[in-house]
Structures are given as structure tokens and as C-alpha cells.
Amino acid sequence: SYVLTQAPTLSVAPGKTATITCGGNNIGAKSVHWYQQKPGQAPVVVIYNDGDRPSGIPERFSGSNSGNTATLTISGVEAGDEADYYCQVWDGSSDHWVFGGGTKLTVL
Amino acid sequence: EVQLVESGGDLVQPGGSLRLSCAASGFTFSSFAMNWVRQAPGKGLEWVAYITDSSNTIYYADSVKGRFTISRDNAKNSLYLQMNGLRDEDTAVYYCARDQERLGMGFDHWGQGTLVTVSS
Numbered sequence: 001s002y003v004l005t006q007a008p009t010l011s012v013a014p015g016k017t018a019t020i021t022c023g024g025n026n027i028g029a030k031s032v033h034w035y036q037q038k039p040g041q042a043p044v045v046v047i048y049n050d051g052d053r054p055s056g057i058p059e060r061f062s063g064s065n066s067g068n069t070a071t072l073t074i075s076g077v078e079a080g081d082e083a084d085y086y087c088q089v090w091d092g093s094s095d096h097w098v099f100g101g102g103t104k105l106t107v108l
Numbered sequence: 109e110v111q112l113v114e115s116g117g118d119l120v121q122p123g124g125s126l127r128l129s130c131a132a133s134g135f136t137f138s139s140f141a142m143n144w145v146r147q148a149p150g151k152g153l154e155w156v157a158y159i160t161d162s163s164n165t166i167y168y169a170d171s172v173k174g175r176f177t178i179s180r181d182n183a184k185n186s187l188y189l190q191m192n193g194l195r196d197e198d199t200a201v202y203y204c205a206r207d208q209e210r211l212g213m214g215f216d217h218w219g220q221g222t223l224v225t226v227s228s
Binding site: 048101 | 212
């Protein structure tokens with residue numbers, strides 16, 4: 001089955017840039033979605049289709065996908081960005097949705 | 109406004125059964141595929157099951173295949189998850205989520221979740 005790998009934690013100072021990666025075999029050939037989940041809340045999609053942003057999501061959030069790594073970038077990190085972030089793809093070979101293990105972003 | 113409201117979570121003994129429901133409103137439910145996703149306490153997201161708008165195609169995670177059944181009633185704007193043979197490791201918050209992958213948008217709306225606890 002297809003596996004997505006994320007670093008468990010990332011700490012960033014306010015105003016700096018957070019780079020959250022999601023590794024997978026030839027993930028660049030897939031469409032990657034990113035979700036933000038704050039404690040006690042349901043996930044919210046912040047990036048879909050590699051780099052598109054839903055309405056209401058700040059421009060500080062961007063995404064890219066190439067080769068074996070997809071990346072979620074948060075520029076000018078704010079305290080309110082502190083959350084768990086998950087990547088997701090559809091694995092057509094197994095007909096399964098797959099989530100990465102999640103990255104907990106801490107704003108210092 | 110799109111709303112998804114899960115219900116049916118409870119404390120159940122290992123080997124027991126439970127049926128979860130997800131009531132949808134604010135959109136044409138019969139036009140969208142739907143999913144169940146779960147999250148064990150302190151853990152990450154795990155996709156559980158998928159059903160197309162017409163129920164023609166259904167997929168399950170390997171961890172629940174043969175024990176769980178996803179279904180829907182478009183006349184009642186409702187999604188269901190019948191869970192049998194429950195195990196300790198099925199303890200989790202269960203979310204229903206609207207699938208917008210036909211537009212390449214992933215899961216664009218989620219419910220708030222319902223807690224299932226499997227314990228003796």
C-alpha cells in the first residue's frame with residue numbers, strides 16, 4: 001500500500017517560514033491535499049490539488065509537489081497557525097485514500 | 109451552509125456492533141461521494157470508507173474490510189457506517205467528510221465527529 005511520510009514535529013518562530021514536507025514514491029504524479037487540524041476541531045483543507053487554495057485560506061499558505069516530495073509552505077507564521085497538518089492522496093492502485101502521519105507545527 | 113452532523117457514537121464492548129449516522133444539509137447530498145475518516149486518541153487521521161453518490165462503488169480500508177459497512181440514503185440525506193466485530197483499536201472519533209475529488213479538491217467539508225469507545 002502507498003505510504004506518505006511526514007516529520008512528526010516542526011517548530012518555527014513567529015514571522016518565519018514553515019516548510020512541511022510529505023514524502024511518497026513518485027508523489028509528484030499524484031494530486032496532494034493538505035489539511036489543518038486544531039485541537040478539538042475537525043480538519044480543514046488548506047491546500048488542494050498540490051497548490052490551490054480554498055476561499056478563505058490566507059495567501060500565506062502555498063503548496064508544491066514534485067518528484068518524491070510534496071511541500072506545504074506557510075509564510076509569515078502566526079500563533080494561530082499552530083496545528084497538526086496532514087497530507088493526503090488518492091492511491092489508485094489500491095483504491096484507497098491515504099493520509100500522512102501528520103506534522104505538529106509549534107509556533108515558538 | 110454545508111453541514112454534516114455525526115451521531116451514534118457510544119461505549120461498546122469488544123465484539124459488539126454500532127451504527128453511526130451522518131446527517132447532511134445545505135447541499136445536494138445525492139450528488140456527492142462521501143467518506144468516513146477516524147482518529148484514534150492522540151493519533152493521526154485514518155481513512156475508513158468511501159461511497160459514491162449513487163452507492164455504485166464502495167471502498168474500505170484494509171483495517172475494517174469485512175467488519176464495517178458504509179451505506180447511504182439519499183432520500184434522507186444521510187450517510188451510515190455499520191460497525192460489527194468491534195475491537196479496542198477501533199476506538200476513535202469518527203468523521204464523515206464530503207468528497208470533492210471529482211473536482212480535485214479532496215474532502216472539502218467535515219462533520220465535528222462522534223466518539224466510539226470500544227472497551228470492556
